[in-house]
Amino acid sequence: MKGGPELAVRTEDHPVGGETARQVEKYFVAVVDPETVNPAQASQPDDIRAWQWWSLHEMQETAQTIYPLGLAVLITDYLL
Template sequence: MALGPLLAERDQQHHVGGQLVRQVERYYLARVDAVDPAAATQPDQIRERRWWTTAELHNTTKTVYPLGLADLLTGLAHGAPVRPVVLTG
């Protein structure tokens, strides 16, 4: 798998085990054939996995993180952003 361009970033602070931590996430474009949930670094935190179309992401009533993911994917129709999009939530 080749990693594509950096699309977005998200910077969050939250508590883990009573300690305030800063979490920085970077989202890259990647094309894959399959995803193996057994290879996840924290499989106990995975509640569900599935492939979503952009339309499904726009129309779901579920909370999907990062917030703004559907809009980011819709924007890819015009190519990768010149600078990474800053996501919140």
């Protein structure tokens, strides 16, 4: 895998066990071989039920919410 720059940071506060927990997500550019990606081997799978590869066009056209918001624009700007 080849890593690239950080594109975005997303922070959310969630109640956990009566306390507030801060979740910080960092989004980086990564170039990977698709055959090496296996969600079953994730260190924290968080009940992953399905996953898929998205083309940039699919990300731009979908009605689904993709985080971070505006990810397709961030990727487009990175590629320019």
